[in-house]
Amino acid sequence: MHDALGQIANAAERLGVDEQSVRDLRHRLSGMPLAYRAGYTTSAxxxxxxxxxxxxxxxxxxxxxxxxxxxxxxxxxxxxxxxxxxxxxxxxxxxxxxx
Known part of the structure; x- marks a missing residue:
């Protein structure tokens, strides 16, 4: 899991993903029920x-x-x-x- 997180973070950084957008979305996701969160992220x-x-x-x-x-x-x-x-x-x- 840690390796996957590192690969995703590195790719995101190389492509200019805005860290504030990541924090904002993480905050919104944390308020969702787990089943809905999984479906939302998979669909996105x-x-x-x-x-x-x-x-x-x-x-x-x-x-x-x-x-x-x-x-x-x-x-x-x-x-x-x-x-x-x-x-x-x-x-x-x-x-x-x-x-």
Whole structure:
């Protein structure tokens, strides 16, 4: 966990993330119930990932691209998790098992 935090902090610093914005959002998140906080942060990260992927795809003409590889890996996780969540919600609505 500490390693992940360090990697995120380093990337954020390199890209100019405003530390005051981080503190403000952390304060707002701390007031949310844990389940809502997890959903909010996951949704926000997935949305940013999709925007970055679309913007990069429009600009990238390279056959082998580490950025495309990273975006593809992130989108794979996002798509699998979102599909599972939708399937589970539908199964709960209709009381059917998820396969």
């Amino acid at each position: 990260v997935q949305s940013a990932l999709v925007r970055a992927a679309v913007a990069h795809d429009a600009d990238c003409a390279r056959r082998d691209c580490a950025t495309c590889d990273g975006l593809r890996a992130g989108l794979t996780v996002a798509l699998a998790g979102t599909r599972l969540m939708v399937d589970e919600e539908l199964a709960e609505m209709f009381e059917a098992p998820v396969s």
